[in-house]
Amino acid sequence: MSSPLSLRPAITAAAASYKFPLLRKKNTISSSSSSALPMASNPAVQIGGFLAKKNYEAPPWASHLSPLPKHTYSLGHLPTPIHKWNIPNLPENTELWIKRDDLSGMQLSGNKVRKLEFLLADAVAQDADCVITVGGIQSNHCRATAVAARYLNLDCYLILRTSKVLVDKDPGLTGNLLVERLVGAHVELVSKEEYAKIGSEALAELLKERLLSQGRKPYVIPVGGSNSLGTWGYIEAIREIGQQTKTSNDEIQFDDIVVACGSGGTIAGLALGSKLSNLKAKVHAFSVCDDPDYFYNYTQGLLDGLQAGVETRDIVNIQDAKGLGYAMNTSEELQFVKDIAATTGIVLDPVYSGKAAYTMLKDMAKNPTKWEGRKVLFIHTGGLLGLYDKVDQMASTMGKWQKMEIAETIPREDGTGKMF
Structure with missing residues (x-):
């Protein structure tokens, strides 16, 4: 009799030749794709509009920018929520809020x-x-x-x-x-x-x-x-924030917006949108790679591509937060991610929002008068899957586990605890 191991080559060959007929659909886009499965048909009308293509109408305050996008796809679960972020030891009368762009989806998530x-x-x-x-x-x-x-x-x-x-x-x-x-x-x-x-x-x-x-x-x-077209994503996010603050019972007016910067498009959209709209919040970007001068120059190119007529240095403040380098973390940064999660329930990614929040709070501690009495909105840009790449480094920060103690006097009977 053949062993299971000896059958593996045959099983693998059979699986490779199987064409999944139930998944076969006529491909609406001609291609010479080498994918194992045929591509599904392009989505059309969807319940609730998800994945639907829509005509795009820019906010009135951004309608002079050029070129204007003609269409957009509905890919995110928007608007993403904004709520108070109860981090302790903030400067006096400082309110910290967080916009959860990490909740814009699961597989397709973040900024x-x-x-x-x-x-x-x-x-x-x-x-x-x-x-x-x-x-x-x-x-x-x-x-x-x-x-x-x-x-x-x-x-x-x-x-x-x-x-x-x-x-x-x-x-x-x-x-x-x-x-x-x-x-x-x-x-x-x-x-x-x-x-x-x-x-x-x-x-x-x-x-x-x-x-x-x-x-x-x-x-x-x-x-x-991050190009001029991609910048519209966060111009549109500013419109979303404005709508959310108008409908809030508290009618929050944010003084500052804080976000990580890794390629430039997000900060370009936020800073330009805040400048042109009624929001008028000061945008602070914490760069997790390269240096602030690089991002000032690169972001200027994005704004010039939209014929915005504004200077990057006038609408955004960029600070260095890269630490050891892109996607590299100190033990203190990883401990910070752990502590924030344990204190507030917010899980930050270690590459972008984790470094931005870490450097922001260090700046608040060092320069409290700069932040005192201000309402600050932190944009959580997602990226939680990146934590899996840091498992070995973070293992030492984890605790709170033990084998459950069950006294010998507790009655035991087979079949009492069913496992589903």
């Missing part, structure tokens, strides 16, 4: 959703059959793009930056990688050294040319979805 609503509408309008984007090995943006693309019947190609020693190895299934690979994204690895020498734009262009030669119709989405 990237808002940008992708505009970027993927443009990709579909250009008759693309696949999208290309670039990021770190645990990029939240790449994971969100992979999910959103699959929702809209587009193949997704991800160029992921990793270490030189791992670039020739299977990247595994930790955190964001698990979701990306589950939804069928094509993963292309590049070393950090090659990335630094070639750059994200050139790498995306190389892949685009290869796909074009194969008869594909690729659409390139930049790192973090």
Whole structure:
């Protein structure tokens, strides 16, 4: 008799040849996709509007910007809630609130959703059959793009930056990688050294040319979805915040908005929207990679691309929060993430919002008069799957477990406690 182990090759071959006939549907976008499964038809009318394509009408205070988007897709669960964030030891009379963009979805979550609503509408309008984007090995943006693309019947190609020693190895299934690979994204690895020498734009262009030669119709989405079109995601978020504060019983008027900065598009939209609207909150960005001067210059390019006619340095304050470097954490930062979760129930990601909140509270402690008596809105940009990449580093901060003590005198009878 054959052992189970000896049957594995045959089982694997049978599974590979099975075509899942129940999932077969006519593909509405022509492509030479190499996906194992045929792509589902593009969503049309949906209950409640989710995944629906909509005509876009800009807020009146932003209608002079150019170019204006024509369409958007409904990809996020919006509006995301705003609530008080009860962190202890704030400066006197300072109120801290949090906008939960981490709750904009699950697979497709965080701040990237808002940008992708505009970027993927443009990709579909250009008759693309696949999208290309670039990021770190645990990029939240790449994971969100992979999910959103699959929702809209587009193949997704991800160029992921990793270490030189791992670039020739299977990247595994930790955190964001698990979701990306589950939804069928094509993963292309590049070393950090090659990335630094070639750059994200050139790498995306190389892949685009290869796909074009194969008869594909690729659409390139930049790192973090941060271009002038993606900026509309957070211009629109400012309109959402304004509507939420108007309908609040307390009629909150925020003095400050605080957010992590990793690619520039989120802060560009928030700062420009706050400047043009009635919100008029001062935007503070905490950069988790590169330095403030880089982001001032890059964000200026995004604003110029919208013909905004404003200077970045006049509408946003950018501070360095990268610490050891992008996606690298000190033990103090990880302990902070743990302490905030244990104190307030809010789980921050270690790469973006965790570093931003950590540096914000350090600044509040060092310069309390700067924040005293102000109402501050912190934007939680999501990225919780990134925590799985920090499990080993965070293990020492975890406690509160033990074997349950059950006295021998407690009656015991087989079958009493049913397990379902």
